[in-house]
Amino acid sequence: MGSTRSAKDGERISILYSFPHAFGAPGIGWTAWNQVNELVRAGHDVHLVTTSVARPVDGLASLSTSLEVAGRRIPHRVLGQDRSLAWHDRFAARVLAKRLPDVVHVWPRSAERTIEAARARAIPSFREVPNTHTANAYEVVAAESARLGLAPREGSSHAADPVRLATEEREWATATALLVPSDAVATTFLDRGFDESRLRRHRYGCTPPGAVERDDVDGAPLSAVFLGRVEARKGLHFALDAWLASEASEQGTFLVFGAVDEAYLAVLGDRLAHPSVQLRGLTASPLDELAQADVLLLPSIEEGSALVTYEAQAVGCVPLVSTAAGALLEHDVHGLVHPTGDVATLAAHLDLLSGSPETLGRLRRAALAHGPQLTWAAAAASLVEAYTSRPALAVNGMVRADAA
Template identity: 55%
Template sequence: MGGRMRVLFSFPHAIGASGIGWSAWNQVDGLVRRGHEVHVVAASLARPVPGARVTTTLAAGRVRIPHRAIGRDRAFRVHDLAARALLRRGDYDLVHLWPLGTGATAREASTRGIPALREAPNTHTAHAWRVVGAEVDRLGLGEITTAHTADPVHLAMEEAEWEAATGILVPSDAVAESFAAAGFDRRRLLRHRYGYRPGTRRMHPRAVADPGGLRAVYVGLGEPRKGLHHALDAWLGSEASLTGTFTVVGRLLEPYRAHLADRLDHPSVRVVGFSSAVDAVLAAADVLVLPTIEEGSALVTYEAQGAGCVPLVSAAAGAVLDHGVEGYVHDPGDVAVLRDQLDLLAGDRGQLARMSEACLRHAPSLTWDAAAAALEDCYERAVVLAAGGSAPHDVFDPEETDRAVAV
């Protein structure tokens, strides 16, 4: 407790790749820099992890073997068995598991009395399917395939992983509540957070005096789950749309794009597609609009605050902020409230400037370094749980963690 830990970090995908691969890479990097000994077991390596020992399970030298080449489920099984073998041969204090294909490793850890934590980057899978499926049906989109399309085989894999793990790492209240609603003991729900990596660009708060209208931006995959349709409805129903701009950054799924065609054609809306320069996009905007209906904890909400861009997000987005201070929160699907929030900031540049300044003050507690401190705390609580004790806190207290990460 409180010292160097030997961690087996199982990630059955390409670590360092975009999406969850980037989150996992930053977790490992933060742990290494905090002095922990980390053995990464990944399907492949998209980015080197300095200071960590790395074993790849789906790669031949520097050549990655795609999961589809041998079948996704078989690939996950191959990874899981390789990680379990390493656990049997090694000497570890804790196992950190990402979905999918980590059930055998989790069971081996349980047999050996080693705490195993299973990452939950989104809400409980069955909950996510219900929410996203209902929205797709409501919009009349038919058979649109997304990462949250129901897959009973994968759900069974996840259920086995959750059952075998000592605890579940949950990055937001929304995720924690979805697992609690599914019957999970709250003592097993260990709250941590994700983060963002500050760039070299100097970020400034938004000016009180600005001759232009409100600059709003949506950043993310264009799919029903992310609520872009709600964002557009709120924007087009607002006074802000008369003088401002709404920029959509991200790839749009078909037939979702077709469903939104008339709204995307509005003169105030700009669609720019995918961009790798998210920090520049956020630095050029006043507000981030993300009315997601299901999420874990969207990394763009961390990045926005680091850029002084005020988040206007749903409660499902998993943003780490105080409502009315660094951003505004609305209930998922409440277009009217989001519209009013847009108009409020469009009409009160002083309030926008104050909230932008608050974002920049808050940003140091949202970095991946801060996230590593929170993750370290979860590791220590998992050791207590595995020994038959009770974790000091049922679910993460944001105020306490803000104090803990002030390092």
């Protein structure tokens, strides 16, 4: 059995971190990379088990890859997604038996056997929950898609899949605790009868670009930006309706960045044709786009804890977000939060900031000052506390974002 030393006492702990996708790749691979990188930087022993490595981390205690042969990655599609995930799970369970870590950190759909192996050895297991309860995600996205006359995007992780849901339910039921990154996520589990004691709050983070200097707010027309997939789940239709209903659209600009769901694009119709709105597609420099904008619009209907809301604050772009966005901020301090789907309130927030440079400046300064609490290093500290502390929905430094 591994050491039982507590990280809260300033000592290192041993962590088996199982990630069943390409480690360091865009998306959740980037989240996993930052978690592991900062755990290692903080002095902990991380035994990484992953399918393949797109970006390495220096200083790992060990590295095991489940879907690489002679240094070459075997894509999930070769074996099929489900078989690849099951293979990785069995592989990670075998590595666990050799390493005997203090704690085990697992990701969705590839964790059952690893959790069982940990439980047999009295090792606590922590299951990452990057989005809301999967049944909630299915229901919310399906309802909004139906309201818009759409079907959930084929192949999307939010298209209803009873087999996937059953797998996740078994993982949730057997893990020692669930790692929830926001109140929005925690609430969906509590609403379905999960005991609060099994939910451990942590956070995600961002990599600030260094010292950020923003010009004083001078009353120029408001500039807004949307960064995310152009699909119903991200709520761009709400953002556009609010923007066009606000005085900000008369002189301001609203730039939309992200991969486009073509069926959803047809629903948006004339809203994108307004002269103040520009659809820009993907951007290679999201931080630069945020740094040039006054506000971020992200009225998501379902989200875990959107990384773009961390990035926006770090560069002084004021987040205007829904309660479902999972943003780590305080309403009317670091940004403005509206009830999910409430276009009128979002429009009022746009009018407020368009007409009050003083308010925009106050929020911008507070968002920038909040930046040091939003780093991946701070996220790793909250993760270690989640591993080692008694259950609680609030971790020191966490600020609720659901009090609009």
